[in-house]
Amino acid sequence: MRKKTIEDYVELVYDLQKGKKRVHTNDIASALKINPASVTEIFQKLNEEGYVNYEKYSGATLTEKGKKVAKATKKRHDILTEFLLLLGVDKKTAEEDACEMEHILQPSTMDTVIKFVEIVKHCQITPYWLERLKRYVKTGKLSKCPPELVDACLKHATTSK
Amino acid sequence: MRKKTIEDYVELVYDLQKGKKRVHTNDIASALKINPASVTEIFQKLNEEGYVNYEKYSGATLTEKGKKVAKATKKRHDILTEFLLLLGVDKKTAEEDACEMEHILQPSTMDTVIKFVEIVKHCQITPYWLERLKRYVKTGKLSKCPPELVDACLKHATTSK
DNA sequence: ACCCATTTTTAGGCATACCTAAATATTACT
DNA sequence: AGTAATATTTAGGTATGCCTAAAAATGGGT
Incomplete structure (x- = not known):
């Protein structure tokens, strides 16, 4: 069976x-x-x-192996949904696309996405430029980044090297 | 034929x-x-x-329809690769994952990704927190966000509403 | 306990995207 | 131009994930 098939069914x-x-x-x-x-x-x-443990006429239950795959897949799904939502994708689409992405992204890409979500979530505020992105996605209009902000970022970007 | 198959072959x-x-x-x-x-x-x-226009023993050329699909797919591919690179995914993985994502993301998600890349690229500098993300991805260590920066962002976040 | 409705399985089929082996077309060389 | 090497196609086969129709098992009501 294909990876996608296994994961989809086991998750369900x-x-x-x-x-x-x-x-x-x-x-x-x-x-x-x-x-x-x-x-x-x-x-x-x-x-x-x-x-799964499957027996004729009496349905199936997940084995430990199955549970492990299901949980891992579900976790990827949830993180990807959250990721897309953060970027400004609408809920329905985020769910659907996460459902496909969960099967294809390599571990290192997933790791990056996890860290992205982690950073944004642990920020005291929604990062300014993420808000800008969301506005841009919604309205189609791109506001200019305030120069003071660029300067402030620039200072930290250079001092951190 | 499946969408993925058509796109993959036509692109190639x-x-x-x-x-x-x-x-x-x-x-x-x-x-x-x-x-x-x-x-x-x-x-x-x-x-x-x-x-394609295909004739026995003499190979194929793309029709206008084929060219259109190929160009659109290629464009999605390039943007997705750039997107993943911006997030800190390594080049090889970014290429490979973009190759899968190009077939599954819905137009509205692609639109969001396009705008993300656009915003980051048109920034005079790499946004500070994107640099932080890359460091986090690479080293596994998450630095704290400087309070002044948070304040600066916060000011703009609130004034823009 | 029996029967009928519902659930589940079996058997046989289909499209997709691949394969191998064999047949056929093309080309390149002398 | 004839032939050998190479490229391409045809024919037939496989696994996957779905289908329908028909057979078989289950279970609830009396």
Whole structure:
């Protein structure tokens, strides 16, 4: 199975598993609007590859391996969504694009994104130029950066080398 | 054909077309390290769908439609690479991840990325906190943001509302 | 405990994007 | 121009992730 397929399904099983013991083919099928028969096949393969414990007619639960993948994928998803939101992407689009990005970005890129989000979130304020970016994205108008601010940044940029 | 497949092949034809009249199945095959026979099939389908002019034994050229797709894809690719480089992702990884992202990001997300790159590039200096991010990515150590800078930003953030 | 509705699986099919082996076209050389 | 080497295509095959239709298992109501 493709990485994307494994991660997508395992993540969904993880979400649907909350509040119930086992996830049934129908749960996945209706969530994804695909045929239950297709989910049966997927479950069989996920079972073979050790991501779920699946038994005929009684649904599936995640194995430790599956849980690990699900949590990692979900974490990437959440961080990427937050990242896109910070940049000014609207919520729906951020969710959707994060859903694709979570499968393709390499670890070192994810690490960079994580640190980006971390820095911005731990700032006492939203960085000025991020606000500028959001305004630009929303209105299409780009304001000029105040010279005093450039100077202030410049001072720190050079002193830190 | 899948969007990704069309874009990837058309983009490659575009690159290989430079300096020669027609792109042959072998050119693509050796670039992608796949079997020439597979490229024949792809060319036939791209031809049917109007992205290339393909004729047996004589290779393919891009149609206007194909050129348009190739240029747009390439542009997205370049901007995404630049974006990731700005964040501190290393060159090789940036190229590779851009290559995947170029097919999945929605137009509004791409627009945001474009504006991000634009703002940072048109800054007289590299924004201070972007430098901080790069240092953090590289060294794993996160320096504290100088209070004066926070104050300066804060002033502009509030006055601009 | 039995029957009927619902859920789930099985079996067989399809498109995509790849493969190998064999056939055929092109080209380059003498 | 004929032939050998190379390039390209055809034919047939594979795995993936979906489908439909039909068979089989499950479970709730009386």
